[in-house]
Amino acid sequence: MSLVHKFIQGNDFYIIDVNSGAVHLVDEIVYDLLDEDKLRSKEEIIKEYSNKYSVEEINEVYDELEELVREEVLYSKDLYEDIAMESGQAEVNIKALCLNIIHDCNLKCKYCFADEGEYNSGCRKPMSAEIGKRAIDFVIKNSGPRRNIEVDLFGGEPLMAFETIKEIVDYAREQEKLHKKVIRFTMTTNATLLNDETMDYLDKNMGNIVLSIDGRKEINDKVRIRFDGTGCYDSILPKIKKMVEVRDKSKSYYVRGTFTRENTDFFEDVKHMADLGFEEISIEPVVLPDEHPLSLRKEDLPTIFKQYDMLYDEMLRRHEEGKEFKFYHFNIDLQGGPCVYKRISGCGAGHEYVAITPDGDIYPCHQFVGKDEFLMGNIFDGVKNYDLVKNFKEAHIYNKPTCKDCWARFYCSGGCQANNFNFNGDIHVPYEVGCEMQKKRIECAIALKSKVMGN
Numbered sequence: 001m002s003l004v005h006k007f008i009q010g011n012d013f014y015i016i017d018v019n020s021g022a023v024h025l026v027d028e029i030v031y032d033l034l035d036e037d038k039l040r041s042k043e044e045i046i047k048e049y050s051n052k053y054s055v056e057e058i059n060e061v062y063d064e065l066e067e068l069v070r071e072e073v074l075y076s077k078d079l080y081e082d083i084a085m086e087s088g089q090a091e092v093n094i095k096a097l098c099l100n101i102i103h104d105c106n107l108k109c110k111y112c113f114a115d116e117g118e119y120n121s122g123c124r125k126p127m128s129a130e131i132g133k134r135a136i137d138f139v140i141k142n143s144g145p146r147r148n149i150e151v152d153l154f155g156g157e158p159l160m161a162f163e164t165i166k167e168i169v170d171y172a173r174e175q176e177k178l179h180k181k182v183i184r185f186t187m188t189t190n191a192t193l194l195n196d197e198t199m200d201y202l203d204k205n206m207g208n209i210v211l212s213i214d215g216r217k218e219i220n221d222k223v224r225i226r227f228d229g230t231g232c233y234d235s236i237l238p239k240i241k242k243m244v245e246v247r248d249k250s251k252s253y254y255v256r257g258t259f260t261r262e263n264t265d266f267f268e269d270v271k272h273m274a275d276l277g278f279e280e281i282s283i284e285p286v287v288l289p290d291e292h293p294l295s296l297r298k299e300d301l302p303t304i305f306k307q308y309d310m311l312y313d314e315m316l317r318r319h320e321e322g323k324e325f326k327f328y329h330f331n332i333d334l335q336g337g338p339c340v341y342k343r344i345s346g347c348g349a350g351h352e353y354v355a356i357t358p359d360g361d362i363y364p365c366h367q368f369v370g371k372d373e374f375l376m377g378n379i380f381d382g383v384k385n386y387d388l389v390k391n392f393k394e395a396h397i398y399n400k401p402t403c404k405d406c407w408a409r410f411y412c413s414g415g416c417q418a419n420n421f422n423f424n425g426d427i428h429v430p431y432e433v434g435c436e437m438q439k440k441r442i443e444c445a446i447a448l449k450s451k452v453m454g455n
Helices: 027-033 040-047 055-070 081-087 129-141 157-179 196-205 217-223 233-246 267-275 299-321 340-345 386-393 417-424 434-455
Strands: 004-009 010-019 023-026 096-099 148-155 180-189 207-213 252-259 279-284 352-354 361-363
Touching: 004 434, 010 027, 010 217, 010 434, 023 027, 023 279, 023 434, 027 040, 027 055, 040 055, 096 129, 129 148, 129 340, 129 352, 148 157, 148 417, 157 180, 157 196, 180 196, 196 233, 207 233, 233 252, 252 267, 267 279, 299 434
Parallel strands: 096 148, 096 352, 148 180, 180 207, 207 252, 252 279
Antiparallel strands: 004 010, 010 023, 352 361
8 A cells, every 4th residue: 555655747756645645845865765655674775775875865864754754744544444434324415416407419529428418318308497496406405404505507508598597596596595505506618609698697696617618729629519510619719718708706717628539739728728818727538438539548648648747847837927827637735635525535426416317317427317227316206226325425435445555545536436437337446547647637736736835
């Protein structure tokens, strides 16, 4: 089991104490002397490194390391496994809802997991206002003592059901007052239907807005296409720019893209969006079966890692010039981070977070929609498949053998349950390519945060 993790970013050497989360920017000698599972004896280390360092240097550093180990600053104990096992018995309270407001879309993105909005149902349909209101009732009823509730308006393309959205939001505003809750709405949109009316509404009513664009025009227009095969870049970019311009600065947004085998040089897409003036950016790896022509595979990892390294260098340079932007996957908090429970269990799919379809069916998350074995119940009768809920609640890092011994377990929390299932048929078995990318991003994020905090 990894108790410390070592990595090099740029010209800097880093040590992470896995269980405490402490990050140390160290000299090369410290980096060399520490192994991931233990501090070896001084005699072993002198024998191995006497050609690189003097005995005096090794003695001095070794004595300091021994003190840090005694103080449990290095190789600290794991204090969370018992908490994780007990949390599986705790009461289930839903705190977040993905409202699939419409199973339909006006784009035909080549990599879409949602089958152009149909979710493999062969049927395109909007959610009725009545179903949406019942979904609000459902999440309020099942939120227990939680005061804050998140509702993500999702599709397909949710703005195709704009009038219904307004009814549901109005209803939620009435109900949150009655039940002493705070409901925060977010939306993911492809931006095609943004206009003055919808932009004004989204700015006033959405706590966060995710605006989809895949980067450079030639990349976006290869994969993010209309039904006639034409690209959408020239249409959506001015709308996204205007949405960001009118957005209240106290509220969140980010432009979100997907990179595929068409653009494993995705650093150029991030840079393109930063050059356009966007300050909140995400370009995320596509997740597709290996046989799909756009899928990312193991052989792509060296190229992908190089892109993350280039992005790290670029973000550090822009920070030093006072022109920084945020990259979603490099966001990390080294002074606390998520609560222990969140670090252990991840997104909470299937027990704290659920998705609701236009018919009112309940699934663990939007990526499980349409898979019959993951149907949890419906908003009229409530959750019925409690074995499924229990399975998701107990699918934390200590019940995933690969994760239990991994240095990154408290940062990725076991990965995406849907990706794990889609690739391995088991939510307990991580998606390997995704794991490797995640670990690289975590290293870059930690190094970037350390350098920025040190400036």
